[in-house]
Amino acid sequence: MASSSRSVRALVLALSSCAALMLGGCASEVSGTAVAISGATIPATTTTNPPTTTPQTDIDDGGSVDIDVEIGECVALGGTVDEAAIANATCGSAESNYVVFAKTPTSAECPEDADQYYYETYFDIEQGALCLDIDWQVGGCMDLVGEFAQRIDCATPGADTRRVVTILQGTSSVDDCPDPALYGFEKDSRNFVVCVERL
Numbered sequence: 453m454a455s456s457s458r459s460v461r462a463l464v465l466a467l468s469s470c471a472a473l474m475l476g477g478c479a480s481e482v483s484g485t486a487v488a489i490s491g492a493t494i495p496a497t498t499t500t501n502p503p504t505t506t507p508q509t510d511i512d513d514g515g516s517v518d519i520d521v522e523i524g525e526c527v528a529l530g531g532t533v534d535e536a537a538i539a540n541a542t543c544g545s546a547e548s549n550y551v552v553f554a555k556t557p558t559s560a561e562c563p564e565d566a567d568q569y570y571y572e573t574y575f576d577i578e579q580g581a582l583c584l585d586i587d588w589q590v591g592g593c594m595d596l597v598g599e600f601a602q603r604i605d606c607a608t609p610g611a612d613t614r615r616v617v618t619i620l621q622g623t624s625s626v627d628d629c630p631d632p633a634l635y636g637f638e639k640d641s642r643n644f645v646v647c648v649e650r651l
Contacts, residue, residue, distance in 0.1 A: 515580025554583035563641040609651035
């Protein structure tokens with residue numbers, strides 16, 4: 453996918469950190485960057501009927517990446533932030549860890565509450581970006597340790613595993629989650645909350 457003048461970059465959401473971290477590297481025209489952005493993991497209270505997957509919006513403002521993926525489709529994102537590898541995946545499958553909710557010319561144009569950005573550059577100029585959320589599935593589990601979220605079996609939790617209890621549309625407050633023991637990932641720009649429990 454990458455040539456000596458093409459690079460792949462990914463921006464990582466550190467779900468429990470508000471600090472921004474810049475890392476960079478150079479090899480001829482190839483470079484990579486990772487930036488931690490803030491997310492919500494705070495307690496909550498009450499409920500409504502949820503969808504079973506993360507709601508999506510249609511933001512398709514162009515840009516170009518090598519992978520052929522549409523808004524609402526999922527990907528398997530791996531490798532490292534400096535050398536990201538991306539492939540198509542079926543949403544909810546063992547391979548899928550992110551869902552595309554928007555496509556933009558640059559990563560800076562993705563909403564701030566994206567869980568992950570994937571973008572490609574040509575001679576250090578961004579050519580296009582995918583704005584990604586974790587592929588949360590109600591009843592399913594994701595482990596949040598490492599650079600990328602990973603789907604795992606809820607029966608064998610990892611070091612930082614979250615099970616999705618409900619996804620609430622029409623609110624961006626974790627106070628609307630059904631139980632005070634739950635945590636929520638707030639998506640203010642798209643007005644929904646993912647309510648999870650830590651295993």
